[in-house]
Ligand code: C2E
Ligand code: CA
């Protein structure tokens with residue numbers, strides 16, 4: 063491992079060094095660049111500056127030289143004048159030219175010749191008489207001096223055009239004896255030698271006139287051709303630097319001749335010297351720069367390189383190994399900003415390592431789960447799938463890359479729609495069920511829940527979800543749903559499904575203008591069959607009858623079991639009432655043949671009552687109750703016949719029904735409705751834990767009337783409030799007595815019908831009553847029929863929640879007959895379910911047992927307690943106990959009884975909450991008078 067890391071880090075170093083933009087390389091390149099640039103610029107600036115300064119100095123120098131020369135020239139001219147006066151004095155002193163000696167001018171010539179011989183001069187001497195005429199001329203310029211020439215000699219300078227010589231004219235007045243005062247003119251030429259003597263070293267003097275050089279201090283005159291008079295300033299001739307000045311000889315006649323001075327300016331320092339020194343200086347500066355700055359920047363760079371190597375190493379391996387740590391330590395060595403960055407990096411790496419460990423732990427935990435956890439992109443392709451998913455979806459073994467490939471083709475559309483809705487932001491969560499790609503015959507069902515996943519730069523890039531195999535519970539639920547909608551005995555639709563279909567038919571008929579008939583069928587004297595042959599035969603007969611009836615119906619008609627020996631037929635899409643009459647007759651005809659069952663033959667008849675939509679009623683409830691009344695009427699007519707509600711009303715019939723209705727309201731007013739009580743016992747100990755209050759009505763003429771008859775009537779007539787209140791208050795009254803007698807834990811269960819539940823201030827009124835009787839709401843169980851509880855209305859759930867919040871225990875009555883899936887119940891604030899009597903009846907059949915077990919299983923999963931009603935024998939109680947039912951109720955433990963009998967019952971149990979509770983066999987059945995239901 064160590065070696066591997068070392069190798070990797072070496073490769074990293076190489077990579078960093080080889081990088082085109084590596085800091086080191088950049089640093090060196092920049093240094094080189096700065097060095098070269100400064101070197102070039104420095105040299106150029108030095109040379110230019112130096113040249114400028116040298117020129118300035120040269121020009122200054124030339125000015126000085128020219129001033130000096132001017133002075134020197136003046137001095138020389140003075141000397142010349144002195145010489146001329148000395149000459150004149152000698153001539154006058156020798157009196158050579160006094161008098162009229164004819165040889166006087168010969169003598170004079172000889173004198174001059176001697177003079178010139180001594181000083182080797184090329185001077186010319188002229189003697190003028192007083193009148194200005196020429197008396198004597200000698201020297202090079204011994205031409206015939208015309209009067210004009212003589213005039214020209216009156217100036218200081220005289221230029222001989224012929225000989226190209228410039229003379230200085232020095233004039234002395236001289237005594238000529240008889241001829242009076244004349245003038246002696248000494249013409250001294252300005253020659254090369256003159257200029258040589260004048261010129262200091264480095265200086266060339268040139269006398270110039272009319273494009274001709276008259277004299278020069280340096281002999282050679284080649285350069286002079288390029289000379290410009292009237293110019294002062296620097297001249298560059300090849301590598302020579304020269305300063306030129308003009309010195310004026312004759313101010314009165316500046317054009318006559320020019321004396322040009324040229325001084326060669328010697329450069330004090332050579333360029334090579336300058337460049338070498340400059341470079342040396344630069345080298346030293348660079349060296350010190352490098353030592354002070356470069357090495358520091360170099361070490362910074364190196365630390366940055368370490369940092370970069372460390373991060374890269376970490377990025378590759380995602381572990382904090384020794385190499386990474388060492389590199390980071392090197393980068394950390396100073397307390398500067400790089401150290402801070404390195405420290406932050408180290409913290410970040412530690413966090414990443416920690417996070418990774420956590421992440422790995424999560425992933426490992428995920429892998430333990432039964433549920434599959436997946437992450438997919440917009441097209442359903444897997445980004446991640448936990449091993450739970452691999453276990454679920456066997457298709458993964460065939461290399462499925464997309465979620466949709468694993469799903470049943472019929473479900474993929476729905477799933478992808480849901481997932482895309484999350485991507486589009488339309489939904490935050492998607493939940494549902496889908497099937498897996500079928501492998502065998504049976505479908506595997508999955509429950510999924512997806513939420514938004516990773517958010518990238520361009521929006522959501524994935525969704526994440528949990529997928530669970532729900533095949534078992536799905537199938538169970540499907541069966542329960544079927545059970546919920548169908549009668550367990552005959553397999554016919556039950557009340558719930560019928561009411562649903564009925565409502566649908568009505569709305570369709572409303573649109574099409576057709577009629578719908580509802581027929582209520584009740585088997586005549588069925589109780590006798592039960593009593594004589596037992597329930598089993600009774601059940602067999604009901605099944606046979608159901609089959610026979612079905613034969614006479616059209617395919618669009620429905621036959622359903624209402625309960626017991628009651629059936630309902632629904633005939634939709636009728637044009638007139640006549641067709642109903644025909645169907646009714648056809649049904650009655652089925653009774654013409656005896657039904658064979660286990661060697662016995664049964665001649666069964668039934669009574670039928672019909673109500674028609676829209677003629678007799680415009681809603682399901684009324685239609686059912688009218689057909690019920692018509693059926694009663696058929697019974698009254700001697701049974702085995704069919705009656706129509708419309709005929710009854712037209713004939714003023716159905717008196718019995720109307721009689722009961724009329725009696726009911728007065729019975730309620732006269733407080734003739736009693737509350738009877740039936741014990742609820744603990745399934746394990748059989749000790750009484752509570753009582754259910756049941757309404758009882760004994761009419762003087764009709765005898766005992768079943769609550770199944772008068773409770774719906776009271777609801778329809780708007781009397782339920784008063785009735786319910788009477789039962790409720792009576793229950794509280796008795797409950798208070800029992801509590802005072804020591805049964806303080808006794809639960810009081812009361813039935814709440816649909817209308818009651820919707821009464822205004824229902825909860826508040828009940829709570830007020832409870833306070834009055836000093837009974838806590840926790841002692842009250844409110845039994846609500848399943849179909850009411852699951853009504854999908856906001857009000858129902860609000861009311862139920864309100865009741866639960868007030869402390870009441872809510873129990874779902876007749877559970878299994880309603881159209882509820884358990885998941886629906888899960889969201890409701892209920893505490894108990896009462897398994898319907900029809901299930902308890904079938905507990906000894908394998909299918910029935912299985913269903914009861916399934917219901918108990920699921921209710922336990924939701925944390926609900928279960929009660930089984932209609933327990934009529936010890937065996938049933940035993941079996942239900944084994945299945946895990948918590949509480950039992952039924953004739954085996956006690957029939958509904960008046961409060962006074964309940965007193966005795968309770969007394970016999972002594973205290974229900976002591977261990978010596980009575981065994982079931984001791985129950986005082988004989989004390990109970992059975993109401994004629
Ligand atoms: P329920 O709430 O399901 O009540 C249980 C019914 O089963 C009662 O019928 C009871 O007498 C009967 N029962 C109890 N144990 C056995 C048994 O072992 N075998 C048999 N075969 N039957 C048993 P009941 O009293 O005729 O009540 C019928 C329905 O009338 C009740 O059904 C309930 O929904 C309604 N009801 C009764 N009293 C009231 C009331 O005060 N208010 C309201 N709203 N409804 C009531
Ligand atoms: Ca009940």
Ligand code: CA
Pocket residue numbers: 875876896898899931
């Ligand atoms: Ca019930």
